[in-house]
Amino acid sequence: xxxNSSFSAGTADVSSVDGDALAGVTVIVCASCRDETGSxxxxxxxxxxxxxxxxxxSGEKISIRTVECLGNCKRRLSAAILRDGCxxxxxxxxxxxxxxxxxTGAKLFATSTDGLIPWRGRPDxxxxxxxxxxxxxxxxxxxx
Numbered sequence: 001x002x003x004n005s006s007f008s009a010g011t012a013d014v015s016s017v018d019g020d021a022l023a024g025v026t027v028i029v030c031a032s033c034r035d036e037t038g039s040x041x042x043x044x045x046x047x048x049x050x051x052x053x054x055x056x057x058s059g060e061k062i063s064i065r066t067v068e069c070l071g072n073c074k075r076r077l078s079a080a081i082l083r084d085g086c087x088x089x090x091x092x093x094x095x096x097x098x099x100x101x102x103x104t105g106a107k108l109f110a111t112s113t114d115g116l117i118p119w120r121g122r123p124d125x126x127x128x129x130x131x132x133x134x135x136x137x138x139x140x141x142x143x144x
Contacts, residue, residue: 025106028080029053031066035096036076045096049077052099062106072131081105085136086115091129101125 033046043051050066057064072078075092079102082088086109094101101123109117115136119127 024084025110026063026065026082027053027057027102027106028065028067028070028082029102030068030070030072030078032068033070033073033077045077048096049079049094049098052097053079053102054099056099056103057106060103060107062103062110075129075131078131081109081117083109083115085138086112087117087136088134089117089126090131090134091126092131093129094125098125 029046029050031046031050032044033049034040035045039045046066050064054064070078070080070090072090072092077094077096077098078090078092079094079098080088080090081102089105089109091102091105104121104123105117105126108121112118116133117126
């Protein structure tokens with residue numbers, strides 16, 4: 001894990017992140033996710049999370065996209081944060097109101113110098129909800 005990231009602040013100030021840096025970050029929200037009750041009601045909880053994330057990102061250059069399924073159903077509401085050439089992150093156990101946390105995570109990612117979302121300053125839902133960290137393809141080594 002990236003618990004020992006070089007990011008030094010206990011609480012990050014992400015209020016004034018450069019818009020150009022944000023343009024390289026994408027938040028993907030699973031629109032088909034159900035809430036903790038497993039309800040088939042529409043709009044689905046994932047759709048509501050996507051709306052909340054778009055609201056939280058209003059005026060920012062963060063790309064908010066949806067996908068029909070991230071395949072993380074056991075962890076309920078799920079989303080991913082991606083940045084070109086960097087690790088990608090998948091989160092679960094989110095709520096329909098986790099949009100601001102996803103935007104904060106995207107801003108932390110945009111300002112990261114090592115291609116990782118810093119552990120310090122990361123919202124609790126993105127600490128507890130971390131499902132996977134996936135390396136960029138150019139970092140992989142062939143074993144052949």
